[in-house]
Amino acid sequence: MDLIGLAKRVFDLEMDALRIVQKQLNSDFEKAIDVLEKAILADRKIVVTGVGKSGHIGRKIAATLTSTGAPSVVLDAVNAFHGDLGMVNRGDAIVALSYSGETDEILRLVPHLKRLTTSLISITGNEHSTLAKNSDIVLSVRIDREACPLNLAPTSSTTAMLVLGDALAMVLLEKRGFKKEDFARFHPGGTLGRNLLLKxxxxxxxxxxxxxxxxxxxxxxxxxxxxxxxxxxxxxxxxxxxxxxxxxxxxxxxxxxxxxxxxxxxxxxxxxxxxxxxxxxxxxxxxxxxxxxxxxxxxxxxxxxxxxxxxxxxxxxxxxxxx
The missing domain is CATH 3.10.580.10 (CBS-domain)
Structure with missing residues (x-):
């Protein structure tokens, strides 16, 4: 068995998936950036939610946004119904991740989020899903297949979500004029932060x-x-x-x-x-x-x-x- 060859195949499949998702970028991405920026300028926050592997990706996206000056929190879709929904305020921007767009826990949240008149951005692989139909902005991460040989384990799809999240954070960073010294203020404990803050x-x-x-x-x-x-x-x-x-x-x-x-x-x-x-x-x-x-x-x-x-x-x- 050619183990290196199998590993390279995973790389190829995931890179192919990213190219597919890149081609799907459209004006909705620009609208999403505007919504996120307005929330930050209004001293609101970005709330990221997802379940399972999408939830893990959501946590990384929230961490990247926060570290680049866009305050973000993670809303656990399950715990939201046991008090955590209280972290969502009017004017917050919501980013919901669900590749199928039919995740029960996320769909149960949608009416409550809508009641708070927040802006709902969905990242999904199904633009015709229930989540997409009830979102203000839909960002597609539709791929041809997973890198999993069984085409079952979330691999290419989660990578696509991760990269799209990075794109949101980095474009938002540039649009807001976020600089090295700003980055350093959010990373004062590391060598990078200390060096960037040196006069x-x-x-x-x-x-x-x-x-x-x-x-x-x-x-x-x-x-x-x-x-x-x-x-x-x-x-x-x-x-x-x-x-x-x-x-x-x-x-x-x-x-x-x-x-x-x-x-x-x-x-x-x-x-x-x-x-x-x-x-x-x-x-x-x-x-x-x-x-x-x-x-x-x-x-x-x-x-x-x-x-x-x-x-x-x-x-x-x-x-x-x-x-």
Whole structure:
């Protein structure tokens, strides 16, 4: 028995199913996004419900929505009749999952949900089902067959529901302008959250570890201070401590080839003027793009008056796990 071949067949069947569902996307998807967004903007929530395997998928969809700033809860279709229906409020958006569209527990809920005048979005494989007929918006996940060799166990159908749920969450995220820093606020406990919340001021080297000189200072003075502080750049400032240039170890090596007496030169004559800088209050993750796009090794940190307050060496990114 070719076990790897059988596994690949499952992959193929499920990917084929996703392509089929992708082609079924229509204006109802756009309407669903509008309904979900309006609920969030009105300080309401998204209520996701389903039974069995659909229920498991519903929990993941709700978790993804919540983690991306769209407050969502899971309504147990059975417990709903024993008090849990109280979690549904007017103005909430309901997402009901049932591949057949004829799940008894879900259908029993529909009249009660309608009474609350909530918007009902159904995710189903049967657009002519009872659930679909009683929904405000129907999102089809109709597939040709399950990946199960018996065509019985929910496999391709649940994958289609999961991916459609991800599509709802990600499109809603983009439409609302949800950003990295927003994501970090909802994931403060993980490494990702901690790193995304870091500010430039949290990772920069302080002025005490830098070489800062005015433009009249000689290159040889910078060299001496480099050895003492073990840094590879001098930030050149004016009397108000505003940045006017930078001179790096690489600059020294390149200039020495043509001028062995460069040590006697004033920094103002050999420095790179108007160097790239970053504000101290910016998010640290933005520094990655600056280093990548400009191919530099040292980045000067300034305050709102363009006064030097720190320095970031490219090696610092690895130390703070930003790479």
């Amino acid at each position: 430039v001021g949290d990772i920069m080297r302080p002025m005490s570890q830098m070489v800062i000189l005015e433009e009249e200072a000689k290159v040889k003075e910078a060299l001496k201070l480099w050895n003492i502080k073990r840094v590879g750049a001098v930030v050149v400032v004016n009397p108000e401590r505003k940045v006017i240039g930078i001179f790096t170890h690489g600059d020294f090596v390149r200039n020495y080839e043509f001028n062995p007496r460069i040590g006697e030169e004033p920094l103002g004559r050999v420095m790179t003027k108007k160097p790239i800088t970053v504000r101290v209050d910016k998010l640290a993750v933005e520094v990655l793009n600056v280093f990548e796009h400009n191919k530099i090794e040292d980045l000067i940190v300034v305050d709102e008056q363009y006064r030097v307050v720190g320095l970031i060496d490219s090696q610092d990114l690895a130390i703070h796990r930003l790479l």
